[in-house]
Amino acid sequence: MLVVLLDEFTSVKGKDVSINEEAANELLLHYKCVMRVKEGKGKPVLSAALQRLILEELFRLISEYSFQSKFENQQQSPLSHEHSQPQQEVDQQEVDQQDPETSPRLSPIPEAYTIKVDDNILEAEIATSMKVLCDLVKQLSESRKGTDDITNLTPINIRQQVFAALGTRGFCNDKHPFIDQLTDAILKTAGKYRQFKSKEKQTESHERAAKIAKEIALLYFRLLAQEPVPEFTEFFEAGTPLQNNIMEGTWDDYEIHDLEVEICSFPLVSIKDKDNSRKVLYKGVVLTRQNNINPA
Template sequence: MTSQYQRDSQTSVGYGNTPSCSLEKVHETNWQLFMWFASLEKVESYVCLFIVSWDVVNNAELSTKEFEEEITTMIQMIENLGANYTNYSMILNNYKNCRYNNDQANQTIRHSLVRNSWAELENCGLKVSSTVSDQLTRCSPSQRGYLRRMIISRIRSFQPFAHVLKENAMFKNQTSNLKKENSQDDQESLKRENEKLRAQITDLIKENSQQQVALGNLTNLSWNDDDPNNSKKLIRDITDLQDMLSDFTMVQGNDYKINNEAATALLEKWDCKVNNPGSRTNLVLGFLLQRVAIDTIMTAADKYFNGNFTNQDSDLEMDLINATANLIYCTESLRDKRKGDDDITKITPIKIRQNVYSALSCRGLPVDHTLIKDTAKKLLEEMNLYREVVDEETKDELDEQAIQITHKVIHIFYFRLKTQASEPTYQFFDAGQPVEPRLMQGAFGNDEIRKLEVEACGFPCIGIFSSDKLNSKIFMKAQVITRPKQ
């Protein structure tokens, strides 16, 4: 008995009169094509093969029911494979619509889909698509049906793998989500813990800062940069005082008239070798008056702090200074007579001195204090012994300058210098002393130093003087006028 497949094969016409496919005689080309069909690995390849296998069937031979069933089955199976293949189900739907509609637009789409399908098959290894197309055309309807059922079977075989892959993907997503959730929970927990630690650190810093303030920062003897007792600001204030004294003791110009007799006596007192009157004499006299001004103020201040000042209406600053001296003496005795190696005891006398005199420099002896006003008056009287101020406006200005200079001299020399960790002292230089550039400032060059000596010193050298130059520190050099050595 001859099978349906044998009958179809025998009635199919191949090249010439040779059957294109026969169970009794397998043509080499047919076998290679069969092997190629079986070697296809991608879903999209079978979709393309499905389209071209149906496209060789003309509309007259098209079985609508069979076409509808097969293409619907293909679409459903491809959609079951997952989202990655939805594009191919759309291609099949488009091809289905084109076969049912013969208008020009749909036929253009159909030809494009078929052309793209053949191109895809050629990319998969099909060498001559036109020959295969002719061969499919010569196949009987049942042979083409076998081919399409093989395609459907192959697509169906992908479904278990797709299901496994889908489950694996879902498992990975779930695992990833769990990890992400756990990671987010861990991150939130770490974030909260970090915020707690930051808050604790902030509280500790604040507490430590408060303790430092409460303890007065006992181990630190230096002043902050913005503190008025910082050494740089102290030097700047000393420079301002120099400028004020220079203006206050001026004797040159039409606003002033020099008392030659008193001026000559002053020059002789300080052993100045200049002839009065003269332009150089006026310069030297101005320097001497600066020293006279400082001496006058300091003499009055010494009397006040020793309790011998006339009109002493308030002993507050003097009492505080005396109490501080006693407290410093006691803490120094504790340091020297009691055993121990702590730093607090060593620096306590210094801190007491620094803080008390810092307070005095801020509030002690204001400009309206009796000492300041009476000393300023005495200062003006002393200046008027050596020069007379002719201009009334200048005279009024000097009254205010005398107050400011008196206040500044006392505050710098009696309070501000004592706020430093190592207390600076001051030193005037007398006429005839050798010039020392390290301690003096004036109109002289380094090559002239050996030939010069001091004529007059208007402002003292302020510094920490030590036989060891490395431990010395000069805050302000002395202002001097020099002369050739006698």
């Protein structure tokens, strides 16, 4: 679904598309591609390069969003929000304070509380609070004696459950500000290299960009819910020899030794074991070229 959306969005074919050849060729040069856009040639490579550029930008923006606290007081822990306490508990605290004979004791957990979080940044605050809680539990495991396994596993379980929830329900409201931000970033990035002449195509492009933004954000959270967390930002560079076990594209087995990567449009998603062996979840998507060709 996501790969298809990216293919459709980055398509530069058709009379309705205007390509900025100078900018496009600079992008291909940046990725060390041999092919250049000229007289209708090089469009598939440009499309693949746009996919990679968009994904790299989205991964960066989502990473910053997920682990950057948005609280007004940056020195305040996300877990220490002001909350309203039940009146019964407040009254009991007043009694305790008035009685000097009362021995110190732990306050009971409030039966109800309200955390003041802007709904527009709810997903970011959940991710930030999760990180703080995991760090605190890790500190507990390191600073308190014990031989149990549950304390060491708790941060992993918290991360998995929180990111699984975010990967399921995150950004499901219409017109979520962060999805709008990602959508604008996609359109701005692609707009440097190609433009649509008709209003209909522009509207269609905007709708696809919004779908891509949401799909990538949810995929990001779902991947972080795995244990161990997969590597999912690994793009094969131009000139890399082809490998059937970790790459997919169009070639025949007999010619694999004569070809190499021209551009990788979708990253390899894999889990590395302690012995450096890989479990491949998604192969990297690549376009090929004849090997031993030096980029211009």
